[in-house]
Amino acid sequence: MRFEISKVLDAIEGRVCTDPSLARAVVDLAEVIRWQDLDGGRPASLLRLGMVIDALSRQIEEDSVPVYAIVHRALLSDADLTSNERMVVRRWADDGLVEVLDHPGDRMLEVADLLGLPVLSRARFDGLGGRWPWLGQAGRVLAPVPGAGGPVFIAHVGGGHTPATASRSPVGAKLLARQWRCPEPGCALFGGGGGGGAFADLARVDRAPAGQPPPTLRNGVPTCPRHGTRLGDAGPRPRTAVLAVRIGGMVRQRFALTENQPVPVGRAPDTTGGIVLGQWLNDEARRWISRSHVRFELRVGEVIVTDTSTNGSGVRPGGSMAEPDRIALAPQQSRVLGDGDLIELYPGVQIGRADEVTSDAKFSPTSVMAEAPTMAMRLPRP
Numbered sequence: 001m002r003f004e005i006s007k008v009l010d011a012i013e014g015r016v017c018t019d020p021s022l023a024r025a026v027v028d029l030a031e032v033i034r035w036q037d038l039d040g041g042r043p044a045s046l047l048r049l050g051m052v053i054d055a056l057s058r059q060i061e062e063d064s065v066p067v068y069a070i071v072h073r074a075l076l077s078d079a080d081l082t083s084n085e086r087m088v089v090r091r092w093a094d095d096g097l098v099e100v101l102d103h104p105g106d107r108m109l110e111v112a113d114l115l116g117l118p119v120l121s122r123a124r125f126d127g128l129g130g131r132w133p134w135l136g137q138a139g140r141v142l143a144p145v146p147g148a149g150g151p152v153f154i155a156h157v158g159g160g161h162t163p164a165t166a167s168r169s170p171v172g173a174k175l176l177a178r179q180w181r182c183p184e185p186g187c188a189l190f191g192g193g194g195g196g197g198a199f200a201d202l203a204r205v206d207r208a209p210a211g212q213p214p215p216t217l218r219n220g221v222p223t224c225p226r227h228g229t230r231l232g233d234a235g236p237r238p239r240t241a242v243l244a245v246r247i248g249g250m251v252r253q254r255f256a257l258t259e260n261q262p263v264p265v266g267r268a269p270d271t272t273g274g275i276v277l278g279q280w281l282n283d284e285a286r287r288w289i290s291r292s293h294v295r296f297e298l299r300v301g302e303v304i305v306t307d308t309s310t311n312g313s314g315v316r317p318g319g320s321m322a323e324p325d326r327i328a329l330a331p332q333q334s335r336v337l338g339d340g341d342l343i344e345l346y347p348g349v350q351i352g353r354a355d356e357v358t359s360d361a362k363f364s365p366t367s368v369m370a371e372a373p374t375m376a377m378r379l380p381r382p
């Protein structure tokens with residue numbers, strides 16, 4: 001049982017991030033883990049985060065949807081969590097996958113404002129509409145509540161039941177145009193990598209500057225939300241393009257492409273940071289698609305795709321699915337990704353810019369809770 005729960009927590013770990021290009025909603029972890037009515041279980045459970053992530057995935061009809069979690073520091077020693085869950089949250093903190101704060105205040109709303117993301121919360125945020133006017137917009141604040149097949153979203157504020165995004169706020173756009181450096185050694189959010197926290201030996205990723213979270217503003221000064229220290233400006237942030245993989249008509253994963261950091265995509269690329277498609281492919285597609293099938297690069301703002309496969313790829317110009325329009329991309333050939341273009345690795349396996357690729361088939365997302373023991377998944381009777 002313990003082992004199974006560990007596997008679910010590992011799966012959930014793949015769905016928490018503070019990367020401004022990839023996060024799709026903001027949550028307060030201290031709030032989410034106490035929604036006991038979602039499963040009728042223990043007073044606090046980290047698995048509820050998985051249930052909420054699944055609900056978000058169902059709502060926006062995409063797999064692999066990550067959330068931006070704000071974590072009150074007290075949670076790292078919360079006795080209502082199991083020791084395993086506490087260790088997992090500490091690991092997320094040390095890896096910079098979540099934001100751990102002594103005084104979260106309205107950081108959740110600040111992040112939602114800067115990044116233009118919806119907030120998943122049962123709070124009503126009374127009296128905060130003046131500071132954050134978008135709180136009144138439909139879909140910007142949704143409360144996950146028990147539903148027949150898992151949590152569903154209702155509005156306590158602003159109306160709507162579908163998560164809505166907005167553009168980054170002007171301040172957010174400005175902050176995210178620069179990279180920032182925290183003077184605190186081993187800062188997991190604004191460090192140069194290397195770690196140094198209490199669990200630094202468990203830290204596995206160095207923070208890429210392009211994926212840095214938005215600083216918090218204190219009296220107009222960019223500040224580390226974790227350490228409260230003034231951040232140094234470390235120059236322009238590398239440009240980023242967000243691409244999405246669609247398989248069988250469903251968006252399976254988004255990934256960020258940064259200048260000077262090519263990303264291989266294929267059945268099972270052996271490079272760190274490569275996008276692994278194997279889990280979503282049928283036998284024929286697995287046979288056709290090479291381990292590393294195509295490589296994406298961002299150069300001077302243009303997305304360049306290079307075929308690295310045995311069998312070649314195709315380009316669907318402007319997303320056209322008409323066969324005469326399809327352009328072959330032979331092995332080793334490169335091409336600039338034009339507006340709306342989709343790269344096709346195999347029929348039904350396509351990659352394009354995230355804002356130009358949507359799910360167009362009946363969607364049945366892969367649950368992050370697939371490994372959950374039935375006990376943890378028990379739903380309350382209506």
Ligand SMILES: [Zn+2]
Pocket residue numbers: 182183184187188189190224225226227228229
């Ligand atoms: Zn810091």
